[in-house]
Amino acid sequence: MQTCPLRTSVIGSYPFPGWLEFATQHLDRFGPADRAELQDDAVRCALHDQLAAGLDVVTDGEQTRLDFNLSFYGYLEGIELESAPPRRFGPPAHDQRGQHRVLAPLAAPRGLGVVEEFQRLQRLAAGFGAAAAGVTLKASVPGPYTLSGRLVPNPALGYPDRWVLAEALVPIVRRELQALVAAGCTEVSVDEPSMSCYAHREDPRRFVDLFNRTVEPVVGRTRLCTHLCFGNYKGRAVGPRQLAPMFPAFLDFQCDEMHVEMASREFAELELIGEIARRRDAAVGIVDVKSYYLETPEDIARRVRRCLEWAPADRLVFAPDCGLSQTARWAARQKLVNLVAGVRRVRRELGLPGA
Numbered sequence: 001m002q003t004c005p006l007r008t009s010v011i012g013s014y015p016f017p018g019w020l021e022f023a024t025q026h027l028d029r030f031g032p033a034d035r036a037e038l039q040d041d042a043v044r045c046a047l048h049d050q051l052a053a054g055l056d057v058v059t060d061g062e063q064t065r066l067d068f069n070l071s072f073y074g075y076l077e078g079i080e081l082e083s084a085p086p087r088r089f090g091p092p093a094h095d096q097r098g099q100h101r102v103l104a105p106l107a108a109p110r111g112l113g114v115v116e117e118f119q120r121l122q123r124l125a126a127g128f129g130a131a132a133a134g135v136t137l138k139a140s141v142p143g144p145y146t147l148s149g150r151l152v153p154n155p156a157l158g159y160p161d162r163w164v165l166a167e168a169l170v171p172i173v174r175r176e177l178q179a180l181v182a183a184g185c186t187e188v189s190v191d192e193p194s195m196s197c198y199a200h201r202e203d204p205r206r207f208v209d210l211f212n213r214t215v216e217p218v219v220g221r222t223r224l225c226t227h228l229c230f231g232n233y234k235g236r237a238v239g240p241r242q243l244a245p246m247f248p249a250f251l252d253f254q255c256d257e258m259h260v261e262m263a264s265r266e267f268a269e270l271e272l273i274g275e276i277a278r279r280r281d282a283a284v285g286i287v288d289v290k291s292y293y294l295e296t297p298e299d300i301a302r303r304v305r306r307c308l309e310w311a312p313a314d315r316l317v318f319a320p321d322c323g324l325s326q327t328a329r330w331a332a333r334q335k336l337v338n339l340v341a342g343v344r345r346v347r348r349e350l351g352l353p354g355a
Contacts, residue, residue, distance in 0.1 A: 004056055004353075004354060005313035005314045005316070005347070005350075005352050005353075005354075006304065006313050006316055006317075006318065006343050006346060006347055006350075006352060006354075007056045007057065007281075007316070007317040007318070008054070008055045008056045008057070008317075008318055008319070008339060008340050008343050009055065009056060009057035009138070009283065009317050009318070009319040010050065010055060010057065010058065010059055010138075010319055010320060010323075010324070010336070011059075011140070011189070011191075011227050011259065011319055011320060011322055011323045011324075012059050012061075012062050012138070012140035012189060012191065012227075012323050013059075013061060013062040013065075013323030013324060013325035014046040014049065014050070014059070014061030014062070014063065014323070014324050014325065014329075014332060015061075015324055015325055015326075015327055015328060015329040015332050016042065016063065016325070016329075017042060017045050017329065018329075020038060020042045020063070023038055039063065039064045039120070040120065040124060042061070042063035042064070043060045043061065043063045043064070043120060043121065043124050044124055044127075045061075045063075046059070046060060046061025046063050047060070047061075047121075047124060047125060047128060047132070048128075049329075049332070049333045049336065050336065051128055051131045051132060051135065052333075052337070053333070053336035053337045053339070053340050054337075054340040054344075055135070055336065055340060056135065056136060056354070057135070057136045057137075057138050057187065058125075058132075058135055058136070058137060058138070059121070059137070059138050059139070059140065060117055060118075060120065060121040060124075060139075062117075062140070062323070062325065064113075064117060064120075071113070072112050072113065072142060072147060073100055073150065074113075075108050075110055075111065075112050075113050076106060076107070076108050076172075077104070077106070077107045077108065077109065078102060078103060078104035078105050078106045078107055079100045079101065079102050079103065079106070079151065080100060080101045080103050081100050082098040082099060082100050082101070084098065085097055085098035086098065092233065092236065093233075093236065094231070094233050094236075094238055097150065097233065098150070099150050099151065099152045100150055100151055100152065101152045101154070102151055102152060102153070102154040102157060102159055102165070103154070103157075104157070105157065105168075106159075106165075106168045106169065106172070107172070108172045108175075108176075111175065111176055111179060112141065112172065112173070112176045114139055114140075114141050114176055114180060115176070115179045115180055115183050117139065118137070118139040118180060118183055118185050119183060121137050121139070122137060122184070125137055136186065136187050137185070137186075137187070138185075138187040138188070138189060138225070139180055139185050139187070139188050139189070140188070140189040140190075140191055140227075141173060141176055141177060141180070141188065141189070141190055141191070142173075142190075142191050142192075143173060143190050143191060143192035143194075143195070143210075143211060143214060143226075144166040144167070144169035144170045144172075144173050144210065144214055145162075145166045145192055145194050145195055145207065145210055145211075146191065146192050146193055146194040146195070147166075147169050147173070148162050148165040148166040148169055149162070149194050151165050153165060163206075166210060167210075170210070170213060170214050173190070173214050174214055174215075174216075174217055177190070177214075177215065177217065177218045178217050178218060180218075180222070181218050181221050181222050185222060186222055186223060187222060187223040187225065188218070188222050188223070188224060188225065189224075189225040189226060189227055189259075190211070190214065190215055190224065190225070190226050190255070191226065191227040192207070192211060192226060192227075192228070193227065193228065193229045193230070193231060193322075195207040195211070195228070195246075195250075196228035196229060196230060196239065196243075196246055197229075197230055197231055197237075197238050197239030198239060199239075199245040199246040199250075200239065200240050200242070200245040204245065204246055204249035204250060205249050205252075207249070207250070208249055208250060208252045208253060211226070211253055211254070211255075212252070212253065212254045215254055215255070216254070219254050223256045223257065224254070224255040224256050224257070225255060225256065225257040225258070225259065225283065226253060226255045226257070226258055226259065227259045227283075227322070228243075228246065228250070228258065228259060228260050228261070229259075229260075229261040229285070229321060229322045230261060232289060232290065232321075232322040232323065232326055233326070241261070241264070241265050242268075242269070243260060243269045243272050244269065247272060247275065248275070251275060251276065251279055255280060256280050256281060257280060257281040257282075257283050257317060258276050258280055258281070258282060258283065259283035259284075259285065259317070259319060260272065260273065260276070260282070260283070260284065260285060261285040261321040261322060262284050262285045262286065262321065263285050263286055263287055263288040263295075263303070263320075263321050264285070264288045264289070264290050264291065264321050267303070267306065270306065270307070270310060271310055273307060273310050273311050273316075274310040274311050276311075277310070277311035277312065277315040277316070280315075281315050281316070281317050282307075282311050282315055282316060282317070283316075283317035283318070283319055284303075284307050284316065284317070284318055284319070285319060285320060285321030285322065286300060286303050286304070286307075286318045286319070286320075286321075286339065287300075287319070287320040287321060287335045287336075287338075287339050288320075288321055289320050289321050289322050289323070289324055289326065289327050289332075289335075290321070290326075292327075292328075292331055294331060294334050294335060294338065295335060295338055295339070295342070296338060296342075297338050297341035297342040297345055298342065298345075299338075299342065300318075300338055300339055300341070300342020300343060300345075301342040301343075301345040301346050303342075304316075304318065304342060304343055304346045305346060308346075313350060313352060318339060318343050319339075320335065320336075320339070324336075
């Protein structure tokens with residue numbers, strides 16, 4: 001159980017500043033020191049916006065990653081990175097992301113890069129002084145099933161399907177989690193949106209087993225979170241947006257916080273947060289990252305009150321539906337400001353700290 005009732009948090013990603021989007025298209029013109037400066041400045045921007053909003057939990061905005069999980073493939077040995085997706089034009093869809101061929105046994109001797117990201121976050125957050133005092137710094141790692149989604153199976157190497165690829169990634173993700181804890185990370189999100197996207201067609205108990213074996217070395221050593229959504233590439237979902245196929249099986253996940261997408265689905269199946277809250281903290285997606293309607297503080301307060309009908313304040317966390325990388329920065333910034341203002345309004349009504 002958390003110590004901050006009605007906690008405010010984020011999933012992980014945040015929109016790139018416009019200058020960083022431009023720079024990523026011309027990285028060959030930058031030297032190593034230039035790129036390091038770009039990364040530091042981008043993380044400072046993401047931190048500034050989150051701290052200015054007043055969030056209880058912040059991240060580095062995943063500003064050094066190309067995407068939620070695509071950049072991790074650059075750390076994997078045994079694959080051939082696809083330089084361009086097979087479909088480059090037309091309306092955005094997941095087939096524009098491409099896949100990478102597996103050519104040799106999978107390995108990641110350098111890790112997945114998340115420890116370095118977290119250490120950068122620690123260093124840069126310290127520069128904000130009192131503004132960052134008492135704020136939790138969170139790191140996020142993709143789970144093995146989600147990470148396996150862009151890899152092409154290779155039966156000749158013993159990787160006949162996605163499940164076998166995911167199993168090969170389990171020890172790699174486990175080592176990254178252990179290294180994060182050793183680096184002092186007190187909150188880690190192991191994100192498995194692919195599990196929620198495909199729970200309707202796979203055995204959800206198999207997902208639970210895979211997740212629990214992945215996180216087993218760090219259970220009880222850090223606050224473990226997981227994020228369940230239905231996809232958000234270019235603001236598009238990829239799975240049927242129903243929680244029912246995941247439950248009750250997903251209640252057996254070994255985690256301290258489980259986040260569910262609610263706002264974009266008009267809070268359908270909201271009663272399920274009561275089931276989640278009986279076992280762990282329920283993090284509710286209360287801001288729609290797929291919409292450019294800017295939820296007002298009063299909108300947020302009404303949604304918080306609805307959630308309180310199903311779960312107690314000390315079991316509730318509020319965040320956007322998903323990462324904010326696919327939302328324009330001007331909107332993302334205001335959505336976070338209004339999220340915090342609305343939650344604080346309800347804290348005042350209940351006489352809770354942090355109002």
